[in-house]
Amino acid sequence: MKPEEFDALCRLSRLDLSQEERERLRGEFDSILKYVEALRAVPTEGVEPTAMGGTAAGGTAQVHGEARPLRADEPGGSLPRAEALRASARQDGIFFDVPRVGSA
Template sequence: MSITTKDVEHVAKLARLDLTQEEKEVFTEQLSAILKYAEKLNELDTEGVEATTHVLHLSNVMREDVTHESLPAEKVFLNAPDEEDGQFKVPAVLE
């Protein structure tokens, strides 16, 4: 399969790109080369090759979800610039 200039013009129209004739020719050549390479991959013998979602084995590396006591409110508010009714008090950001 190869790409034609009409194909490039169609995609350019969809993407609302105004391409020059030179750009259309360059993109036609480049996209055709990409498709030729993809066709080469179809020639490979993949019989017996297990399907993968990633080339490297990945595993979840999260820690155990263990509950523990949280800091008392008095310690939490020690570094707070201002506190009111057990909440951080900050300057208003809405008018």
């Protein structure tokens, strides 16, 4: 992968990496990608992909072969706000506090 393509992938992955780390990971990325590309050789024409989860409609191939119905859509309890906010590095008691969204 070209350095500029890899840099774009790092941005897409929200990973800010040092130059040195980028170089190392790019080399490893290429060798792992080469390794998994062996899969292209397996004939899969007409084979349905395995899916996870399931709905009442079912239909897709499940990991454990069972289409699980969705549970009833009923309101239930939820975490108290203070509990949900507690682990955040920055919050104001009502919202999570974050820097500006988007560039100016």
